[in-house]
Amino acid sequence: MPPWPILVTIHNLVNVPLSACENGLRSFVVEAHMVLRVSAYSAPVATATFTTDDVVSTTPNLFEVRFDDAARCTSDGDGGGPKVWRCAVPELEVVVVVREITRSIRGSSSPYRPGRRADGDLDGTRVVGTSAPLPLNAKDIVEVHKLTTRIVGTEMGQVGLSFTVDPGDKAGYRHRLESFLRAYNPQGLRLVPNVVEVVSELDTFTKLYRRYSIQNYEERLASFFDVYGPQYKSEIPSLLRQWEGREEELMRNLVLDNGPEVTTIDQHQRLTAYLAAYQLDQNSSGVQEIFAAHAGEKEASIPAGLFSALVERYGPEPDPRTYLFATPRYTPAPPSPPRTREVPVGAGSHGHSHFSLHHGSPSLARSSAGASAAAAAAPQRCPPTPAPERPYVSVPMFPTPIPNREAPLETARSLDRSPSFAVDDGAPRGGEHRATVAGDRHETKPVITPKDQVIVPGTTIGASRRDVTALRDALWRKMCSMMQTRQRHSKPWREHLLFFLDQDEFAAAVRALHVFSEAPDGGEVQVLVEEWTHRLDHAFRTEALGSGDAYYAAAVQEAVRLTRLQPLHLQVMSVSSLFHKEQYAGFVAYVEGQAKRAKTERLVLVGGWKNLMDVARFGLRAAADPAGRYGDVLASSSATVHDASATTGDGPFIFLREPFRHCTEKHSCALLVCEVAVGEMYSCPTTVHAPRRSAADFLAKYDSCAYVDQANGPVVAVYFRQQVLPRLLLQCVVDPQLQPCPAHPDRPVEYYVMENHAFACSRCVVMGAYKGKEVAPIExxxxxxxxxxxxxxxxxxxxxxxxxxxxxxxxxxxxxxxxxxxxxxxxxxxxxxxxxxxxxxxxxxxxxxxxxxxxxxxxxxxxxxxxxxxxxxxxxxxxxxxxxxxxxxxxxxxxxxxxxxxxxxxxxxxxxxxxxxxxxxxxxxxxxxxxxxxxxxxxxxxxxxxxxxxxxxxxxxxxxxxASADDGRESHVPGSAAPHASRAPSTRHTKHASPPPSSLYAQYLAIAGADGKRAVAEGSSRIEQPSLDRSTAVFASRPRPVPVPASDDSDGGGEMSALSAKEALTRGWALLRRGDVAAAHRAWTAVCRAHGTNDVMGTKAHAYIAEAIEKDYAAAAQWYARSLQLDPQDRMTAYNYGVLLEALLDKPQEALRLYDRAAALGDAVAGARARELRSRLAASTSRQ
Incomplete structure (x- = not known):
């Protein structure tokens, strides 16, 4: 089965956060990764690079980047641009990652390459946005749709992508076209070679789909305009005339410019959004009436006619952009450390910190890093004032213009303002003013801001920057001295303890000293907070690791080991190495000075990227989700608070050894691998399912405790923030639903082999043991x-x-x-x-x-x-x-x-x-x-x-x-095992005094004799009475005399007359008790010859011969079973069969059933025997 080739292109990035465009030039790269079950890097990465100068604002309060007109995004010379993915399986997922290129890459002359850095490794980038996995079907894209456009949401905005059949796949193009023509137009097969060489596959199938009414583009456009702009439905005929033969491209541009088609949205999410928009109850009578009217439609889980009925009754559908995408946000990167100590303050990175001096004090100047006074006085671009924050900046509907310059279609968004097309002329339209800035090669680039702002340094600054730095250092030393003095008698205080706090906790600690001043426009407290932020930025460092780094594979293996997942279930998207100098000092001080035992252990936290980055930056603190719900923004498996004091102080902080214990669905998350000083660990009893409280007597002996939580499994709890040192941060996709292939454990099960009844992966089906076999997808x-x-x-x-x-x-x-x-x-x-x-x-x-x-x-x-x-x-x-x-x-x-x-x-x-x-x-x-x-x-x-x-x-x-089959559950011994079943009874039953077989038949003879005498005495005066023994009545009504030869030795020389079968059987037992085995054998053999094996008497005679003469107890059991099949009401045979099973074949359970059966038929002796055997079995079971 050949792979399906798909061309992946990144077109635009819409709704870029305003904060990403502030404070200087920044560079970003958008990457599209294909996730194929096992690894996200099994296919080339489609990329698009841009800077903040490329961001334009064609609509108020909406910032976007267009990649279609950028030559740097379409060239393969630098490793970026569109890529061709070859999918061996139909199902795939796409994950979009937005990275910011840091200073080391910006300053380098080498272009950005995905997966590599300037010297051969990935470095100098950080992840600022990640999308949820987007499921696609490669087979449908290549063989049916030919072009599919999707919009995915990230923290940096919405990314538009298109997935097209590979234009270079000429052989596949020809095969698909021939298959289509054989079904619709066989006469056109002669034109296939010329069409394949001249016309693209997308254009060919677009025309064919419209000609043979496979696609109805009028309905697609009408449905699209119903959601994004009903006033433009009158323009549909004109649009179709202008875009004739390229309707798929028209739909792609409309989606990129406005939003996704509603048919590509998850239908359950679409229905939920509609009901919420109109505040409809799903159980209301009106909604249920519509559901019932469309319940018979089987084309989809939620029929399309259902939405038409809802729109007709309640109103149009809400804009999908209002519920599909979250609000974009951008977190600036921490500043880079100074290279040497002699660098002046103005040339450092302090101006890029989150809490710089010019934010809190009006008396200090605002300037960029490394900028001179002249540069500071020069005009600088300033982004426009953002609108109030809302879930999505709703953009009015603008149809994509027609690329026909001679007769353009006038719409609200003209050609020069469409995000999907380039404009040759830069002249403003309709009196609009477009701000541009001169770039390299005398190009004009649109800028975000409509005007410039001139920032002039203040004239009232009373001290130089060096004096400001000295002032902040003096305040910092004073604060440290006061804190050390106040805690001198309680416990040793170190400066690194301040970096296990967040900003609010640090500000509260400073205010608690009641020494430093605070004012609305600044003050010493604000200066100390900014100094703390500045020191924190210099102490905390992150480094992105690529697949080529030596430690990358070890980090992935360690993540698999710590999460206790199979390697197949954990797909690592990115790995970042973390180092916090101040927290490291606190961690070392705890291990060497406070810990009762110098022992550390690697443990892992699970949660969102931003939350875990805050943990790495500010230290561990109480999390908000003790249940660990996967799929939310925070799915932390750690830091469950069991003590009220933990919200402001220390632990216990919880680490789950099995963080994905309850994970059943695929989701994206981040992993924070930490070095934890467990020290002397206390193991809680099995009855305790909560950590020990942080009491003084407990902390004097132990550093941590381990217990088993009833819901989350094994847990480790620590009590001080200094015991945790973050090491690695991984962005992962967890999919516990995958099952490994038996032949290739590193690949998932994707097919079921019908002939061999086995599970297999794509490699087994394509080139493995099941090549050429009939298979079915696992779904x-x-x-x-x-x-x-x-x-x-x-x-x-x-x-x-x-x-x-x-x-x-x-x-x-x-x-x-x-x-x-x-x-x-x-x-x-x-x-x-x-x-x-x-x-x-x-x-x-x-x-x-x-x-x-x-x-x-x-x-x-x-x-x-x-x-x-x-x-x-x-x-x-x-x-x-x-x-x-x-x-x-x-x-x-x-x-x-x-x-x-x-x-x-x-x-x-x-x-x-x-x-x-x-x-x-x-x-x-x-x-x-x-x-x-x-x-x-x-x-x-x-x-x-x-x-x-x-x-x-x-x-x-x-x-x-x-699986293991157990077919030997028959309660009867098979015929082939008869020779082996003839063995002596088990010794563990010999201690019970069971009646000998002769007593049974003696009782039978006595009863038979008594019945005979009573019948002679009573004669005709005996009344007819109902009887439960049906077999007796049957055989009594059909007496068959059996000729029995005389016995010369044991019968005293007398001749036996013709007897009935019942009397012959009884006579045989009497001869056997007298010791005449041969005569008994002859008597029973005569019964066998007279009645055969299809009569009750014949089967009984065979059973007596096998049991008493031949000692073949297994064969006797089979004859008894045959006799009971012929006459199920024969209680005497049931009792005899039970005695044989209990005493000779060691099958007490089956014997007990036969005793109960005979007792139910009226045999009191069998009932007593059953009660005795049941008591013995119960006693033996209780002893075991």
Missing amino acids: EAAVMARAGLAEVERMVSALKESMLAYTNQLQNEESSMPTAPRRVEAEREIDRLQKETEERVRRIRRQVQLEDEAQLSRINAERTEVQATLEAVDGLGEKLAFAMQQRTPVAAVNALQHIQQERQVEQLMARAQERVPSAPLELVLPLDGPPPALPPRSSPTSKVRSKGSPVVVGLNESRLPE
Whole structure:
């Protein structure tokens, strides 16, 4: 699959902050980075460089820079300008970074190169603006749109970018054009070679889209003007005539000049902004009526017709610029340090500090760094007075003018004022005055200000600059001396403690001395604040590290280690090295002098760039977000305050060892790596989930404490600001949703291989093990998986409803037992027989009581099984609900595959039909297949109903690398394992005195003999009574005589007459007890030959032979199971099978189920055996 080439161009920067254009010339560079999952630098960086002289103001209070007419921004000779990105995957993200070029680069003759400095490394820049990641689809841009224009917001304003299909991709151009013509105009294929060589791809497809009505530019323009200027809709025909064949370029210029198309805005954000603009409640009747009217439209998550209906009822949409972009802001860079100590004060960088003397004292002159008195008296440009601050400077709608100078279209913004076009003539229009300044090569450049301001040095300055410096130094020494004197008796005081404060805290500390004067227009307090700022600027230094620096890779690895993220989840955009001389002195003093143990540790803080830079500059203090919400401006994981005194004093200050513990979505943030003096650390007990308070007795022994927070995990808390020294500041993009490829851990999973049921990255698909295989993007695989999960959820819901219905049926059956016809018949029979004998009455009542107990036992047993099945169904339902809520594609696929692999649904269905055979289960048919033909309930195959159940619609059953299938869960021993199953019973069961097998059959013979005698005695006078043993009635109605040969040795020489099968089986056990094994074998073999394997008697005979003669207990178990399949109501076989499983095959759980089954059928001996075995199992479980 060839990559998709895209040409990326930076066009303009709108709404530049006014503060960026003040106090001298500044240079900036705008960079567009492509983020491809793993690294933001995997593609060349598109750049555009400008200075504050390039900023123009074509609209009041709106400052902008146009890059389209600047030759320096389009040339590749210096490494900048538009770039071609080749995307191997369709999904990509774009991050725009605005950097300020500092003095070292401005003074160099070498041009700026992204990723390099003048001597080969990146240096001399600082980040002043960063955009949120902009998602794009490279496949749609190249194959469908051909040109896409986007506007992204940064702290320095809004940057306009365009993404176009690469004009140099002639082979791809030809292939795409041929594919289009084959579908729309096959006769035009002969013209393809000439068209590719002469006409650009953008112009060709623009004409084709309009010819074949693929794009409706009239509707696009009408929708655009509805938002930005309805009064210009009448100009649409004229615009289309002027721009015929280049409609896409027209739309690009309109977007760059005014704002984004509403169709490119996130629809949920667009809807939220509309409802907020008109103060509409989403749950109101009017809004809900419109939502319901457009609920059937499936073309998008929020249909386009919905906005049309809202506009028709409530009014036009709000300007997107009012809610898409935040207010721009610019923070000036700290001044550069003086090179030598002999440099005079006027030549230093003190004039560039944030709180210079001329800001606070009217008696001091205002001058630039290094400027002479003559230069200070010269005219200087002054920016206009800014308007009141608001979210966005709303610009009136101005259509992009037509580049036809012969017949231009007159609009509010004419050609010479359009930000997207250059103007050859510099003459003012309509009497307007345009201020210009002469530059290099006799060029005229527009300037920001409409007029100049002359600043004349004051004539009342009473001292020279050197005297002012000496005065400030004297005040500073006096202040330090007073602070040291006042704290002499409490604790040692050092000057570096002043640089762990911010400006407000420092001013409050100075005022607390009650020594220095303060006035509205200045005073000694203001001078000390300015001196403190000046010293702070000289003490704090930052240095940007590039990918070529030796420490860059180590810094990235350290950030990965400290955040405990995978390298794939952390994408580093920039790295800055920090050094604060005064804080370093305080840190060293604490480690060497105050710490109970000289031990340091690297920890990390997470938050916004500006907030963390303030931490590095002024020291650590209380943060405002203890929950750590990712995605806000501040998402700090540190400095959670647990003590009220921490707001004005010291800690505890919190460092999370897992700052991204609750991070689930992709977001941008900054990381501040700090050296922390942990010293002697106190480990809190596991029951404590908060740091120790900063009590004196605690701080006398420990420097820090470690505990485990219930929500945020392991935490380290320190108590003094001097314990934290910032080292590195990183701008990062965190994406925890990425899953690593099994073959390439450094690349994310992007595809699902259908044939191999595996996850793969683009490298595996393009040139790896899955080259040429059928693959699906992971998002499409997730859609298929969710459909399968929905089908499983439907089946489980149907099963749950069936079980609940059967529960109600059992309840009704139990409630109707007192009035059952059986009981009425029994009462009538008792009344009729009262005259005969009292013994007969007692027998009848006893029989009715036994039947009731048997039925209650059966109902309770089935109710227990139904409850267990419902609990299993509820457990699976919770898993399905959790899986349906998963947002990550891999989690959804894993959930479906785990459910299919473990066969949970089939096991539930099989368990319900096996253990609750009389429950009417509802059959869930697949949505897209015919109903399956299930066998009847009485057939042997109905026991495993899951084999005939429909397959869950979804992905093929596959196994993840970490999944392990457990298929050996059958409760019966397979036939192939029969030789191994014939082993002696386990020794741990020998200590229980279980009755020998002979006693069971002796009891059986006694009961059979008693029944025979009673039948002869009673004769025809015996009444017909209901019986629970259906198998006895069946076999009694079909007696089959079995010829049994005489035994020469053990039968006393007598001949056995033809016996029934039941009598033959009983006779065999009698012969076996007498020691005549051969005769017993012959008797049972005769039954086998007479009845075969499809009759109950035949299967019983086979089971007796395997158990008593051949000692093959596994085979005997299989014959018993076969006999129970043929006659599920045979309680004697169930009891015999249970004895075999418990005593000889060591399967107590299965034996317990058979005992319960026999007890439910009326076997009191089996019930007693079940209670004994259950107590033994409970005792063994409690001992474990």
